[in-house]
Each structure stands twice: as C-alpha cells, then as structure tokens.
Amino acid sequence: MKNLLANLEVALVSSAGPYPVDPPFDPPEPYPEYPYSHFETPRTDTSNHVYRMVREALRLLALDDLHFGTPAWNPLGELITPGDRVLIKPNFVLHFNAGGGPLDAVVTHPSVIRAIVDYVVIALKRRGEILIGDAPQMNCDMARLFELTGMDSLTEFLGAACLEQGIKLCAADFRVEQTFYKYGIIWRRKSLDQRPSPIRVDLGEESWMNGIDSQLLYGADYCRRATVRAHSESRHEYLIAPDVLSSDVVISVPKLKVHRKVGVTLNLKNMVGINADKNHLAHYRVGSPSTGGDECSSPRWEDSFERLLSDSLLGTDWRLGRYPFAAWRGFRKIWDRIRKNGPRRPFSFGNWHGNDTAWRMALDLNRILLFADRQGRIGDQPARKYFSLIDGIVGGKVKARFTPMHV
Numbered sequence: 046m047k048n049l050l051a052n053l054e055v056a057l058v059s060s061a062g063p064y065p066v067d068p069p070f071d072p073p074e075p076y077p078e079y080p081y082s083h084f085e086t087p088r089t090d091t092s093n094h095v096y097r098m099v100r101e102a103l104r105l106l107a108l109d110d111l112h113f114g115t116p117a118w119n120p121l122g123e124l125i126t127p128g129d130r131v132l133i134k135p136n137f138v139l140h141f142n143a144g145g146g147p148l149d150a151v152v153t154h155p156s157v158i159r160a161i162v163d164y165v166v167i168a169l170k171r172r173g174e175i176l177i178g179d180a181p182q183m184n185c186d187m188a189r190l191f192e193l194t195g196m197d198s199l200t201e202f203l204g205a206a207c208l209e210q211g212i213k214l215c216a217a218d219f220r221v222e223q224t225f226y227k228y229g230i231i232w233r234r235k236s237l238d239q240r241p242s243p244i245r246v247d248l249g250e251e252s253w254m255n256g257i258d259s260q261l262l263y264g265a266d267y268c269r270r271a272t273v274r275a276h277s278e279s280r281h282e283y284l285i286a287p288d289v290l291s292s293d294v295v296i297s298v299p300k301l302k303v304h305r306k307v308g309v310t311l312n313l314k315n316m317v318g319i320n321a322d323k324n325h326l327a328h329y330r331v332g333s334p335s336t337g338g339d340e341c342s343s344p345r346w347e348d349s350f351e352r353l354l355s356d357s358l359l360g361t362d363w364r365l366g367r368y369p370f371a372a373w374r375g376f377r378k379i380w381d382r383i384r385k386n387g388p389r390r391p392f393s394f395g396n397w398h399g400n401d402t403a404w405r406m407a408l409d410l411n412r413i414l415l416f417a418d419r420q421g422r423i424g425d426q427p428a429r430k431y432f433s434l435i436d437g438i439v440g441g442k443v444k445a446r447f448t449p450m451h452v
Contacts, residue, residue: 329395
C-alpha cells in the first residue's frame with residue numbers, strides 16, 4: 046500500500062454556482078482540445094462551470110502540461126493507452142433522496158461524467174471502449190435515475206459522438222437483482238439478467254473480514270445465511286461485475302457524502318458498486334458490542350425482538366412472512382410515538398460510529414479492484430490503472446442537508 050501512495054497527487058478546485066441543467070452538458074467555451082469537432086460544430090453552455098472545474102483539476106495535476114492550451118493537450122494520456130477498456134465508476138445510489146433533499150446531493154452529477162468522458166476520448170485516440178457502470182442500491186430504478194438527471198440524454202449523445210471516433214461507449218447496471226419496497230419492506234424482486242455472470246473473487250485469509258464472527262454478519266438483504274456463507278471460516282467471497290475486471294483503467298467518480306456506517310463516502314466506499322450481489326457485502330454484525338455485534342449501541346427489547354422477527358419471517362423462504370412483519374412495524378411505530386418522552390432510541394442497523402464491519406468490506410473491494418485479474422485471481426501487482434475525481438460540488442449530509450463543497 047505504501048508503494049501505491051508514494052506518488053499520490055491531489056488537486057482541489059472550488060467554484061460557486063449550481064450544476065448545469067441542460068444535457069449533454071457542453072463545455073462553457075470551445076476549448077482547443079475539444080474532441081468532437083469532426084462530429085459537430087462545438088456547442089457551448091456558458092453555465093457549465095463544472096466542466097471548467099474538471100479541466101482545471103487536470104491542469105493543476107500538471108498532466109501533459111507541455112501541451113496545455115493547444116489542440117494536442119492530452120491530460121489522461123499518461124493513464125490511458127489507445128485500445129484500452131476504460132471503466133468510469135460513478136456513485137448512482139438511488140433515483141431519489143431518501144432524506145427528502147435534492148437528488149443532486151446524492152448521486153454523481155452527469156456534468157462531471159461528461160467532462161471526464163471527453164478527456165478519456167482524447168486519450169483513446171480512436172481506439173478503445175468506455176463503460177459507465179455501477180451497482181446502485183437494490184431498490185434503485187436506474188432508468189428513472191437516468192431520466193431525472195439527464196444521464197439518458199448524455200449517454201445518447203456520447204454514444205453517437207464516440208462511435209464517430211471508432212470508440213464504443215455504453216452504460217451498465219451491474220446488479221443481479223432489483224427490489225421494490227412496500228411498508229418499508231422488500232415486497233417484490235426483479236431479476237436483472239447479467240451476461241456474462243459475475244465473477245466470484247475470494248480474498249481468503251487476506252480479507253479484512255478474516256477473524257471476525259461470520260455467524261453474526263448481516264448483508265444488504267434479510268437472508269443472513271447468504272452473507273454468512275460468503276464469509277465463512279477462511280473464505281471471504283465477493284461477486285464482481287466482469288466489466289470491472291476486464292477493464293484496463295478505472296476512473297472513480299464518487300459523490301462526497303456523509304455515510305452512517307463508514308463516516309464519509311469517498312473513493313473507498315464508492316467501490317461497493319463493483320459488487321453485483323448486495324448480500325455478499327457485510328454491513329454489520331447483529332447485536333450489541335457486549336454480544337460481539339455492532340448493529341446497535343444498547344438495544345431495547347423491541348430492537349432485539351425485531352431482529353428475531355426479521356431473521357425468522359423475512360430471512361427465510363416463507364413469502365407470507367412479510368405480512369406479520371409489516372404488522373409489527375405498524376405496532377412499533379405506534380409504540381415509539383407513545384414512548385416519545387422515554388429513553389432515547391439507540392443506534393441501530395449499524396448506523397453509528399461503533400460499526401466495525403462496513404469499513405472492512407470497503408477495503409476488501411478496493412483490494413479486488415486494484416489486484417484481481419480478469420479471472421478474479423489476486424496478484425501482488427496492480428492489475429489495472431486507477432484515477433479518481435470526486436464530485437463534491439454539492440455534498441450530501443445526514444438528514445438531507447447539503448452544502449456546496451469542492452470538486
């Protein structure tokens with residue numbers, strides 16, 4: 046890890062103003078390096094300060110600084126070789142803000158992706174592939190998210206523009222399943238056929254999960270058995286999207302957000318989206334620290350009872366179990382109102398500073414990203430190149446509050 050960080054360089058760029066609203070989020074002026082002049086007369090969007098910020102960040106990193114300001118400027122040329130397969134990994138998460146705030150505070154904005162893609166196109170020099178891919182939350186409606194953010198119009202424009210250059214561009218959903226909620230419970234599931242299938246990657250004893258009590262693990266779904274099986278004894282297995290492992294270069298474009306389980310969402314947490322089956326991701330261990338868990342700080346009787354009901358009613362193959370569990374949730378809501386002046390409800394669902402599990406999962410996925418080959422075998426040398434640009438123009442905060450940040 047020390048060798049990987051030896052040449053780490055960081056650039057920070059700040060600016061005032063909101064995101065541009067008109068796809069395909071053209072640059073604010075006709076920059077000399079604009080890659081699509083053969084495809085169309087360069088269009089501009091003077092409101093797009095985001096494109097300018099991305100360009101300035103690349104300049105501050107002194108990437109190909111000899112040619113800056115000329116048509117020959119190729120800032121990502123040190124990272125990307127013509128013919129490469131480049132994965133752009135945004136943070137798409139959900140098609141709505143669960144806290145009730147703006148969607149812009151939750152997902153990577155397409156205007157940031159547009160600028161990055163343009164410089165990838167320059168570096169590929171008419172040979173290669175670009176994939177924009179992520180595995181958002183299980184209940185994310187990806188098509189609706191693309192519609193709301195303008196990502197659908199952007200991919201349509203970029204697909205045609207790249208095709209004119211002999212470059213293939215597409216967007217992908219890495220998930221194997223989408224879920225639909227009702228009464229706060231998964232009510233329906235939709236299989237997302239993946240061809241080829243996700244690749245199993247086992248970190249074994251090198252996993253950060255190694256040595257903890259796997260019997261207590263909870264993943265992203267009700268069936269804890271699946272998570273326990275993935276992390277039993279010396280096996281620590283993840284299901285990785287093959288498009289990730291077949292990439293030569295990965296450009297991470299995370300969203301700057303506060304996160305209840307790991308503190309903050311940046312580059313490490315963004316790699317959760319390379320795993321296709323969410324139940325391979327251990328989010329916490331059930332119970333309190335006194336019993337070896339990190340789910341709750343100090344559970345009350347109703348917290349412990351809900352865990353028992355969840356495992357027995359929802360974590361099994363009994364489809365009717367959701368009905369009594371929904372009834373319990375209704376009772377608990379009334380009970381909490383009655384006790385509104387009672388003891389403060391403890392931290393729960395691993396959403397607190399005592400979570401000692403989620404960070405392990407995030408580090409495992411980053412190890413896989415950097416060192417797993419195309420077949421999922423872990424080596425001792427980096428298997429692909431990596432670059433990151435964080436969208437912090439509007440950063441997400443807890444309880445739907447948001448604040449202007451830096452890119």
